[in-house]
Amino acid sequence: MLIQLAIKGLLVALLALSAVWASRDDNKYRKLAWVTLFLTFDLIMFGAFTRLTDSGLGCPDWPGCYGHANPLQAHAQISEAEAAMPNGPVTVAKAWIEMIHRYLAMGVGVLIIALMAVAWRNWMRARKMQVAIPATSSPWLPSFLLAFVCLQGAFGAWTVTMKLQPVIVTIHLLLGMGLLALLAWLAARQSPHAPVDLAARSLRLPAAVALAVLFCQIALGGWVSTNYAALACSDLPTCHGVWLPEMDFNNGFTLWRHLGKTADGDFLPFPALTAIHWTHRVFALVVTAMVGWVAWRVMKVAGLRKTGTWLLAALVLQILIGVSTVYLNWPLALAVAHNGCAALLVLLLTMLNYKAGLAAVSRKVDHVSASLSAA
Template sequence: MLIQLALTGILAALVPLAVVWTSSDRNKYRKLIWVTLFLTFDLIMFGAFTRLTDSGLGCPDWPGCYGHADPVQAHAHISAAEAAMPSGPVTVKKAWIEMIHRYLAMGVGVLIVSIALVAWRNWLRSARADGRFSPLLPSLLLALVCLQGAFGAWTVTLKLQPIIVTTHLLLGLSLLAMLAWLAARQSEHAPVAAYAHALRVPAGAALMLLGVQIALGGWVSTNYAALACLDFPLCHGTAIPEMDFANGFSLWRHLGRTASGEFLSFPALTAIHWTHRTFAFVVVALVGWLAHKAIRMAGLQNAARWLLAAIVMQLATGLATIFLKWPLVLAVAHNGGAALLLLLLVMLNYKVRMPAQMASDRSPIHLSAA
């Protein structure tokens, strides 16, 4: 089974690798990073779809499915579980969603291994003077993807324990952020205004606050608290409803239970939802202000416009999710919007920390190794 799964991961990576190696881009290392970034974003979106369709336990073991490498071989076990509990966590459809998510994750893992190998090869051979080929960040990416795999396993074996699922989400987004920084480091940039350094602190603060908000959003999703408040801007008809923060934000507990094993109360779910909703206004205000400032600075206008569009879209999908009672498409889009905001803020942070003359001095690097 393990050999079959390993071969599946390699096969999942072959198409993007072929796209990279046959492309006309002479800097194929850069191309590899951008392709991996794109697929990591897709993986995060599909991970959200997996979670929101309750497919996280579609195969209740790990890394395979009932000891097999794919749902076809495990069809008898899956069908028996579905027949015993038709609306339960194991169905044929959910098993396929879960295993496709795992296959995509393995493919991304192979691509990150490739990035690390190419980085080390070029660093050791001839590119040590060029910081863009430092193997430090690719090596950290490799370590992080291994940790992410471990949390993926614990997500299943610990039966969707909220803190494990939320950490799994945050590690996936950390991979995206690190890949975005690595991609920015490889790319050419328009010269940035010399006074753009004034945005370093607010840009860093916006990135950190977005990270907190994403963690809160993950906590909402993993605790199924998205519909705890169905009105807006009030919650249950009041600005500050009855809430149970102690149990709602007790981290080490089973899904739907308090730390003492009792069922999680509705006020606890309300506390989770209300906190995420309220903190969103802080993030929207800071990101909106940051984009407003950046849009006036040379070299930052495009990033600022994208950032404004993304924050408006994220606010709209969040509100629509409440009023339309959590349709799947909007819920997945809201997760994707958070990932897009993270990616854009990482890029903006890179630009405001980039020396003004760097972009004009850069030229493409031709790597026979890549």
């Protein structure tokens, strides 16, 4: 079974590698980094689809499906489970959704191994030829990415084996977004960038804080999703017709507990779900203010205006999607788009942090050059 699964992961990766090979880009490593980033973004979107269609336990074991490499081979066991619980977590459709998600994840893992292997090969060749190795060609980030994706895979396994325990699923989501940010940083440092006004160096701290605040909101959003609290407040801007509804923060934000249960094993009370949903809504105001302010400042910096415009557009789109999901009673397509737009914001803020860092480095280089000239 493991060999069959590995082959499927290789096939997914080969499709991406063929796009790299066929590319007209002379820098194939740069192209590989961007293709891996694109596939990871797709994986996050499909992961959201998997979670929102309740397909996380479509195959209740890991890494295969009832000990098989695909749902076709496990058809008898899946049909038996579906007959026993027609509305349960195991169906043929859910099994395929879950396994496709795993195949995509394995494909991303293979591509990251390829990134690391090429980076180390280039590094060793440069050392052998005694050529200066630029910081952008360092193999340490791709190596860290491999360790990171292994950790992400472990949480993916625990998501299944621990039966969708909310804290595990939320960490799995955060690690996926973290992997996306790391790959965006890797892809950015392989690419040429237009000169940026040195005023961008003042954006380093605000951009970093904005990214941290966004990750907090993603954690809260994941907590809403994994606790099935999306419909706890069905009106907007109030909740149950009031600004401060009855809420149970203690049970709602107890991290280590089973799905739908309190830490004592009782059923999670509805006020706990309300507290989870309400907190996500309120913190969205903080994110909107912080990211909106950063985007406004970025739009005034030469060389970053396009990034600022995209960031502001993505923020507005995310707000519209969030409001629409409540008014339209959380349709699946909009809920998946809500996750995708969050991933897009992570991408844009990561790129902004990278470019602000470039401006700061340029300032240091200019300062050193000026000092040497004066000497």
